[in-house]
Structure formats: C-alpha cells, structure tokens
Amino acid sequence: MRRIITAAAVAFVLAYPTVHAIEVKAQVAPALPNSRIEIAYVQPTNRSYQPIYDRLKKRQVLEELQRFLTPLRLSRKLSMKVDQCGATTSPYKSQGPVTICYELIDQIEKIAANVDASLRSSAIAGAFIMVVLHEVSHAVFEIQQVPVWGRMEDAADRLAALVMLQFDEVLALRTIFGTTIFFNASDKTWTGSDFADVSSPEEQRYYNYLCIAYGGAPITFQGLVTPDQNGQQTLPRHRAARCASEYRQVLKAFNLRIMPFVDPNSLVTVRSMQWLLPTDIK
Amino acid sequence: MKAWKSAAVILASLGAAFAGSSHAQQKQNPTFELAMCNLSDFQGMFVALRHKRDVQKWAVDGWYAIPDGGCTLIGSFLRDTIYYVAESNDGGHWTAADTDKTAAEECVDPDKTFRRASGGSCAADQISARFRLITVPANLSRLTFTLTGRK
Amino acid sequence: MVAPDRHKIIRAYAARSFMKQIRSALRLRKDVMKLHLRFAAFALACAAVSDQPTFAQTSSELNNSLITFSYSPPKSAKYLPMMDRLKSFQILEQLSQFLSPLRLPHRLALEVRECGFVNAQFVTWPGADPAWRIELCYEFIQAIERVGPKQGEQSEFTYEDVVVGSVVGVLLHEGGHAVFNMLNVPVFGREEDAADEMSTFIALQFSKDVALTIVRGYSYLAKKWFAFGAPLYSDEHGTGLQRYYNTLCVAYGADPVLFKDFVDKGDLPKHRAANCASEYEQIKLAFKETVLPFVDQNLMKKVQAKEWLKLTPTQVTALRQQQQKQQQTFSFAACNLSSISGVYLALTVRDVSDPQKWQVHGWFPLPDEGCNYIGTFYGDKLFYFAFSGNNVWSAPDTDRTASKQCVDTVHAFDEAAGDKCKPGQVAVNFRRWVIGPAETGFTLKLHD
Numbered sequence: 001m002r003r004i005i006t007a008a009a010v011a012f013v014l015a016y017p018t019v020h021a022i023e024v025k026a027q028v029a030p031a032l033p034n035s036r037i038e039i040a041y042v043q044p045t046n047r048s049y050q051p052i053y054d055r056l057k058k059r060q061v062l063e064e065l066q067r068f069l070t071p072l073r074l075s076r077k078l079s080m081k082v083d084q085c086g087a088t089t090s091p092y093k094s095q096g097p098v099t100i101c102y103e104l105i106d107q108i109e110k111i112a113a114n115v116d117a118s119l120r121s122s123a124i125a126g127a128f129i130m131v132v133l134h135e136v137s138h139a140v141f142e143i144q145q146v147p148v149w150g151r152m153e154d155a156a157d158r159l160a161a162l163v164m165l166q167f168d169e170v171l172a173l174r175t176i177f178g179t180t181i182f183f184n185a186s187d188k189t190w191t192g193s194d195f196a197d198v199s200s201p202e203e204q205r206y207y208n209y210l211c212i213a214y215g216g217a218p219i220t221f222q223g224l225v226t227p228d229q230n231g232q233q234t235l236p237r238h239r240a241a242r243c244a245s246e247y248r249q250v251l252k253a254f255n256l257r258i259m260p261f262v263d264p265n266s267l268v269t270v271r272s273m274q275w276l277l278p279t280d281i282k
Numbered sequence: 283m284k285a286w287k288s289a290a291v292i293l294a295s296l297g298a299a300f301a302g303s304s305h306a307q308q309k310q311n312p313t314f315e316l317a318m319c320n321l322s323d324f325q326g327m328f329v330a331l332r333h334k335r336d337v338q339k340w341a342v343d344g345w346y347a348i349p350d351g352g353c354t355l356i357g358s359f360l361r362d363t364i365y366y367v368a369e370s371n372d373g374g375h376w377t378a379a380d381t382d383k384t385a386a387e388e389c390v391d392p393d394k395t396f397r398r399a400s401g402g403s404c405a406a407d408q409i410s411a412r413f414r415l416i417t418v419p420a421n422l423s424r425l426t427f428t429l430t431g432r433k
Numbered sequence: 434m435v436a437p438d439r440h441k442i443i444r445a446y447a448a449r450s451f452m453k454q455i456r457s458a459l460r461l462r463k464d465v466m467k468l469h470l471r472f473a474a475f476a477l478a479c480a481a482v483s484d485q486p487t488f489a490q491t492s493s494e495l496n497n498s499l500i501t502f503s504y505s506p507p508k509s510a511k512y513l514p515m516m517d518r519l520k521s522f523q524i525l526e527q528l529s530q531f532l533s534p535l536r537l538p539h540r541l542a543l544e545v546r547e548c549g550f551v552n553a554q555f556v557t558w559p560g561a562d563p564a565w566r567i568e569l570c571y572e573f574i575q576a577i578e579r580v581g582p583k584q585g586e587q588s589e590f591t592y593e594d595v596v597v598g599s600v601v602g603v604l605l606h607e608g609g610h611a612v613f614n615m616l617n618v619p620v621f622g623r624e625e626d627a628a629d630e631m632s633t634f635i636a637l638q639f640s641k642d643v644a645l646t647i648v649r650g651y652s653y654l655a656k657k658w659f660a661f662g663a664p665l666y667s668d669e670h671g672t673g674l675q676r677y678y679n680t681l682c683v684a685y686g687a688d689p690v691l692f693k694d695f696v697d698k699g700d701l702p703k704h705r706a707a708n709c710a711s712e713y714e715q716i717k718l719a720f721k722e723t724v725l726p727f728v729d730q731n732l733m734k735k736v737q738a739k740e741w742l743k744l745t746p747t748q749v750t751a752l753r754q755q756q757q758k759q760q761q762t763f764s765f766a767a768c769n770l771s772s773i774s775g776v777y778l779a780l781t782v783r784d785v786s787d788p789q790k791w792q793v794h795g796w797f798p799l800p801d802e803g804c805n806y807i808g809t810f811y812g813d814k815l816f817y818f819a820f821s822g823n824n825v826w827s828a829p830d831t832d833r834t835a836s837k838q839c840v841d842t843v844h845a846f847d848e849a850a851g852d853k854c855k856p857g858q859v860a861v862n863f864r865r866w867v868i869g870p871a872e873t874g875f876t877l878k879l880h881d
Contacts, residue, residue, distance in 0.1 A: 141621075145718065146621070147619065147718050147719035147721075147722040147723050148621045148622060148715055148718075148719055149613070149618065149619075149620045149621065149622055149624075149626075149627035149630060149631075149716070149719045149723070150620055150621060150622010150623045150624065150626045150627040150630070151622045151623065151626050151671075151679070152622070152712075152715060154622045154623050154626065155621035155622040158621060158622070158623075159621060190664075192674070193678075193702050195672055195674035195675045195677075195678055196674075196678040196682075196701065196702045196704070196705040197704075197705065198705065198708055198712075200671070200675070201664075201666060201672075203666035203667075204666040204667075204671075204672075206666075207666060207667045208623070235667070236667045238667075238668075239667050239668065239669060242669055246624075246669075249620055249624065250621065252617070252619060253619035253620055253621045256617075256619040257619050257621075317766065317804075317806030319766060319768065319803075319804040319806070319876065321768060321770070321803075321804065325549065325550065326548065326549025326550055327549070328508050328509070328549065343510075344508070345508040345509055346509060347508070347509045347547070347549060347572075349874075349876070350550065351876065351878070352766065352874065352875065352876035353764075353766035353768075353804050353806050353874075353876050354764070354806075354874070355764060355806055355809075370549070371548075371549045371550075393506075393508065394506040394507070394508060395506065395507060395508055395509060395510040395513065397510075424806065426766065426800075426803070426804050426805050426806040428768070428800075428803045428804045430802075
C-alpha cells in the first residue's frame with residue numbers, strides 16, 4: 001500500500017515527544033487476574049522462535065493480559081496461548097482458544113526494524129496489542145453470543161480500536177501508531193476474488209482504526225486531519241467527517257451488549273492503572 | 283518532445299470549423315445550441331431559461347439540471363440572446379443584480395418543472411427572479427456557458 | 434452528463450448522510466400523503482392502473498400510520514415520465530406496506546424526488562416533517578436503468594429482474610440504515626456492510642423467487658457499478674467486489690441449495706463459501722436480538738404471506754422500453770482549468786453515425802478557464818490528447834491502455850484511427866478515459 005501515510009503517521013507521534021521518552025516502569029498490578037481466562041506459553045518446535053518464546057514468558061505478557069481482562073465476566077472459560085502456528089494467524093474458532101502466533105510476532109519485529117529506533121518499541125508494542133485485542137474481541141463475541149451486525153473481522157477491529165482509546169493518550173498513540181505501521185507495511189495488492197476474503201484489505205483496516213481513533217480522541221489525533229504541503233490529510237475529509245459518529249456507534253454497541261457482563265468497579269481499577277506496554281519485547 | 287507550431291497558426295487555419303461538433307457551418311442558422319457547465323463549488327445546480335419562442339414572444343421554462351463539475355447539452359434555441367437564472371441545492375444563486383439594466387424579470391416555480399409565457403404576475407407558489415442576459419455570437423453554432431463561483 | 438469523481442457516486446450512496454439545511458428542504462412538503470388504506474380508496478387506486486391485481490383486502494391491513502410517502506414532482510421535465518412510471522409501479526405504497534410491521538418510535542417518510550445528485554439515502558433533516566426520511570432520487574433510478582443489461586447483450590439475467598431486484602435491494606439497504614438509527618441498534622461492524630446484510634437477510638425471508646430477484650439484482654449492481662474503477666479504501670463503504678461477495682455469501686449461507694450456482698459457477702470462491710453458513714447465523718442472531726422485538730409478528734406474517742415483486746405484462750413492457758432507450762452513447766465536454774491558455778484538444782472516438790469505426794478528430798479549442806461541450810459519441814470510452822505550445826496532456830509511453838494516433842500539428846484533421854502518419858503529422862499517445870456504467874456523459878478537466 002502507499003507509503004505517503006507513514007511520514008504523517010510518524011509525525012503525529014513525534015508531536016508527542018513524551019511517547020518514546022517515557023520509560024514505563026514495572027508496576028505490581030493490584031487487580032486479581034481473571035479466573036475465567038487460562039493461559040499457556042507453548043514451546044515452539046522451530047528453534048528460531050525460541051527467543052520470542054523466552055521474551056514473552058519473561059515479560060509475562062499473558063499474565064498481564066489476564067489481569068487486563070479481569071473486569072470481563074465471561075460465561076465460559078477462555079483459553080489464550082502463544083504458539084507456533086504454521087502461519088501468521090490462527091483464526092479464532094468456536095470454543096477457542098485465542099492464539100497469538102510466534103510467526104506474527106516475528107513479522108511485527110521485522111516490520112519494526114525499518115522504523116526509527118526511538119519509535120521501534122512503540123511500533124512493536126502497538127501492533128502486538130492490536131492483534132491481541134482483535135483476537136480477544138472475536139472470543140468475547142463468540143463466548144457471550146454478542147449480536148454483531150457488519151463483518152465479524154471489522155467488528156473485532158472496531159472493538160479493539162475502542163479499547164485502545166479507553167486509557168491514556170500515550171497508550172492510544174502508541175497502539176494506533178503501531179497499528180498503522182503494521183498495516184502500512186503490507187505490500188499486498190488486492191484484486192478480483194481476493195475481495196471475497198472475510199478479512200478486509202490492510203489499507204481499509206488502516207483507515208478503520210484511524211477513524212475510530214480520530215472519532216474518539218480528535219484532539220490527540222488532530223494530526224490525522226492536518227493538511228500537508230499538498231493540502232492532503234492522512235484521514236481524508238469525507239471520512240473524517242463521519243468518525244465521531246463511527247466512534248459513538250461502537251461505544252454504544254459496547255455499552256448495550258458488552259458492558260452488561262463487565263464489572264464496572266473492576267473496570268475503573270483497570271482503567272486507572274498504567275499498563276505496561278511491552279517496551280522490551282526484543 | 284517535438285516543438286509545436288504556435289497556437290495562432292492553428293487558429294488561423296481552423297476558422298470557426300470546430301466550434302462545436304457541427305461540421306457544416308451555417309452562418310444564417312436561426313438557432314443555436316446551448317450547453318451549460320457547473321464548475322462552481324456549489325452542487326445540485328438547476329437552471330431556468332428565458333428564450334425566444336418566435337420573433338416577438340418569449341418563453342420561460344425550467345428546470346435544467348447541470349451535473350456537478352460537468353456539462354450538459356440543454357437544447358436548441360432561437361438566436362441571438364437568451365437569459366438564465368441558476369440556483370443550487372446548497373444555496374448558490376446566479377441572478378442578475380438589481381442594477382443590471384439588461385436583466386429580465388420573470389416568474390419561476392421554485393420547486394417543480396414549469397413552462398410559461400413571459401410576463402404576467404406571479405402565481406401564489408411562484409417567485410420572481412431576475413434573469414441574466416447571454417448574447418450569442420453570430421458565427422457560433424453552439425455556446426457552452428460555464429457557471430463558476432467559490433463557496 | 435454527470436461526471437464527478439466516480440467514487441462520489443458510491444460515497445453518495447450512503448444512507449446515513451446528515452445533510453446540511455438546504456432551502457428547498459425546509460419547505461414543508463404539501464404533497465405528503467397519509468396512507469389511509471381504506472378498502473375503497475385502495476381499490477380505486479388499483480383500478481386506475483389497468484392490470485394491477487386487486488389484493489386490496491390483504492393490503493388494507495398492512496397499514497402503519499407512522500409511515501408516510503410522497504412522489505415529489507421533479508424540477509426537470511425529463512423525470513416526469515419516470516415519476517409516472519414509479520407511481521404506476523406503486524413503489525412507495527408497496528415499500529410502506531412492507532415496512533408496516535415495524536414498531537417505530539416516530540414517523541418515517543418515504544420519498545422519491547429529484548435530488549440534484551445520484552443517490553438513495555436515509556437522512557434525518559431536523560427542518561423536515563417528518564425528520565426521518567428514506568429518499569430515492571430519480572437520478573438514481575435513471576442510473577440503475579442505465580446499468581442494467583443492454584438490449585442484445587449476453588446476460589444471465591433479464592433487464593427487468595436486474596432493475597427490480599436492485600431497486601428493492603437498495604431500498605431495503607436504506608431501510609436497514611433507518612432501522613439502525615431509529616431503533617438504536619448496536620452495530621459493531623461497519624454500518625454500510627450491516628445495511629447490506631439487512632437487505633439480503635430480509636430478501637431471504639420471502640419466497641425463492643423474491644430472494645433470487647433481490648440477491649441477483651443487488652449483487653449485479655455491486656459488481657457492475659460499485660466495483661467500477663479503483664477501490665477507495667478510505668471510504669466507509671466496502672469496495673464493490675467486497676459487497677458483491679458479501680451478498681452472495683449471505684444468500685448461500687442461508688440456502689446453499691437455492692444458491693448452489695454461486696459456488697458451482699465459481700462466482701463465490703470455495704474458501705469463502707465454507708464460512709457462509711456461520712455468517713448467515715451471525716446475522717440471524719443479530720436480527721433476532723436487536724430488531725425482531727420491534728416487529729409486530731402478526732403484521733410480519735401477513736407481509737410474508739403476500740406475493741411481492743410479481744410484475745404484470747404491462748410493467749415488464751414498460752421496463753423493456755426503458756432498456757431500449759438506453760443508448761450506447763455518451764456526451765462529452767472538456768474544460769481547461771489550467772493556467773495555460775490556448776489549449777487544443779484532439780479525440781479518438783467512435784461517432785454515433787458510424788459506430789464501428791474509430792476516428793481521430795482535431796482540433797477542439799478549449800476556452801481559458803472554461804469548457805467546450807464537444808458532442809455525443811458511441812460506446813463507453815474515448816482517447817484524448819491536448820496541447821498548448823509545449824504543454825501537453827497525453828499518456829506516457831508506459832501506459833498500455835493508451836492509443837498512439839497521428840495528429841496534424843498545424844491544421845484541423847479528421848482521420849481514421851490507426852492510419853500511418855501523413856506528412857505534417859506526428860504520432861502521439863492519446864490517453865484513455867472509460868466512462869462509468871451508470872454515467873451518460875463525462876467532462877474532462879485539464880489541470881496544470
């Protein structure tokens with residue numbers, strides 16, 4: 001896909017110099033981990049993924065995710081694992097588990113290698129979080145039998161984007177930034193029957209995330225509608241005008257159909273915490 | 283890139299042959315074709331015309347939709363003048379100023395198609411509009427008139 | 434005729450556009466009718482349209498006093514016959530009956546009107562009465578009539594099936610937006626896809642004939658019209674092909690026997706087909722939980738029991754007449770919007786008088802900062818070349834869609850395309866322009 005976006009994407013992050021300067025310290029999370037969520041780190045058979053396995057395990061990524069999802073009152077157990085998949089994704093199927101693939105993390109890291117060193121950790125963390133939230137969204141939709149209008153893949157993206165915006169500005173910027181880097185890196189050209197796929201083209205997903213971001217936090221993400229020297233905006237005018245209502249729509253859907261099984265007090269605790277972005281996955 | 287002869291040379295050899303698509307030049311043709319274009323920032327443009335029905339009588343009719351950013355051929359009319367007003371869905375107006383002495387005032391139906399003879403007082407659901415004059419050059423078989431304007 | 438950015442058509446076909454206040458919209462519609470389906474009135478209306486079957490008794494019960502409709506007289510005379518045609522098809526009467534089982538929180542207006550753009554939309558206009566409106570533009574109907582299979586064209590569908598199916602599919606899509614908005618429905622995915630889903634889902638709740646007509650018509654529209662041109666990924670709509678495959682998939686998921694052909698003919702790839710049953714179940718669950726509670730079950734049963742979309746012979750004839758009228762021609766104008774003056778244009782086109790032959794015509798002068806309406810030509814494409822002094826608008830050598838033709842550098846000329854260059858002529862690359870399937874004309878704009 002076209003790369004003109006990258007410069008602008010980087011620009012809005014650089015406008016917030018605190019993003020890469022923050023060295024987020026480890027915090028003991030007071031929230032109890034969600035007992036309905038089971039986690040597993042599966043040893044890769046391919047030795048080249050062993051370092052990824054080690055890093056994730058050391059960083060306790062899944063444990064942290066368990067704590068993050070504490071407010072969710074699931075009606076059934078949810079399994080989450082990191083594993084070698086034989087592909088970058090292992091789509092969520094009914095009855096789970098949610099699988100994050102070493103191949104995907106490897107892909108994210110390779111993409112991030114092209115990113116300026118000061119922004120690299122944000123790129124990795126952001127993309128990783130996007131993938132995790134997307135997959136967990138699928139699981140939540142299925143376990144709780146949430147009514148979903150629209151394409152399921154887009155719904156998972158929109159819910160993930162919504163979640164990204166419920167915390168502080170820094171987390172929103174880093175995750176959206178990482179997301180844009182990830183999609184921007186795709187050089188796949190979609191033609192003909194490619195469009196029959198249940199997933200949406202990377203460039204389309206890119207705009208979906210940007211729109212929810214701008215719609216939910218127009219001040220934080222005003223860089224997306226700031227014209228460059230050619231008068232072009234990263235998020236085109238015709239779409240930007242709709243983003244506030246797109247955000248409100250997902251928020252409303254969340255409040256109507258997901259909030260009923262979220263513990264509100266636990267949610268406040270989770271939102272008040274400073275979540276460790278995996279600053280050092282590498 | 284090859285150097286092109288200056289435009290003046292072509293103009294000289296062209297004459298008026300390609301002013302429009304009619305190849306046979308009829309200087310005495312009593313009618314001309316009118317095309318109108320909307321190159322303004324306004325959208326949803328409609329035009330009403332005051333035109334000669336015959337030597338002494340004038341007719342007023344509307345509306346003719348002009349595509350956003352494009353042109354349409356409206357029809358053939360008697361020479362050598364025609365009058366227009368235009369309005370757009372988003373608030374654009376093209377009418378003659380009060381000080382324009384060449385203007386013609388006519389009644390129009392603002393919301394639906396209409397056709398009437400010139401003159402007379404306006405009915406209850408009509409409004410009065412000042413039509414702007416267009417003079418059609420004698421040697422032009424088709425006039426393309428472009429509406430412009432910024433928002 | 435209409436020659437804006439192609440994608441605007443697709444964008445404009447957006448149900449949920451909240452339009453700015455416009456002068457004409459504020460005027461209360463004096464011709465808004467309340468649909469009082471008293472038996473006598475309805476029977477009279479039926480009698481006026483010669484061979485309408487009188488199912489008045491069933492229909493008089495499909496009454497929702499919150500739904501009103503109007504056929505607004507067009508501003509352009511050219512749409513008067515279309516208004517009469519739509520009235521004779523009773524398109525709005527039928528739509529209002531069809532929507533009657535919905536327990537709406539407030540009034541909803543259905544309107545056909547001349548909009549000044551090509552669209553069908555659900556809008557909320559605070560100044561209008563009622564504010565919630567499903568609007569169908571005459572311009573949109575015209576576009577659909579044009580997009581349908583041409584007379585003599587090889588097609589697996591009849592013209593009337595495509596036109597009826599796509600118009601109904603579009604109206605159900607707008608109805609979807611109306612439902613999402615009015616009933617506060619939670620929508621996690623993209624709303625445009627959700628509206629497509631609603632349309633196809635509803636179609637599948639009726640007879641096989643109705644389902645086939647709507648699914649085929651709507652998917653034809655997506656593939657033929659919405660998929661034209663380069664995809665616009667930033668748009669809130671999916672690409673035309675995405676919408677095409679979505680429609681086929683939902684239908685196949687609901688009834689893999691009825692829609693077996695989609696997979697057998699390769700229209701719907703197997704890797705997607707495998708997922709379609711669960712996609713249909715997802716939509717069914719969404720409808721059941723978020724919309725069905727607002728549906729009057731008795732009225733719904735009556736609506737489902739009625740026969741829909743059965744065209745009388747007169748109606749089929751009327752539609753076929755419209756098909757005949759669709760010319761394989763387009764109108765063309767060109768504007769010089771550049772800072773360069775004295776621009777001349779040459780064209781490689783097929784003249785209406787001799788449609789099989791490509792001709793190269795030059796030169797058409799373009800007024801500075803103005804336009805020249807050039808004429809009407811045959812087919813769906815032309816090739817152009819323009820210049821002024823050393824400024825040239827042409828195609829690069831790498832453009833494989835370009836057409837290399839000879840032009841006379843000094844004089845006016847009129848040659849058969851493909852001829853060798855005569856003395857005084859030079860070969861240049863004409864750039865191709867293909868007109869969209871719904872457009873009747875286009876305007877070329879030359880910029881710096």
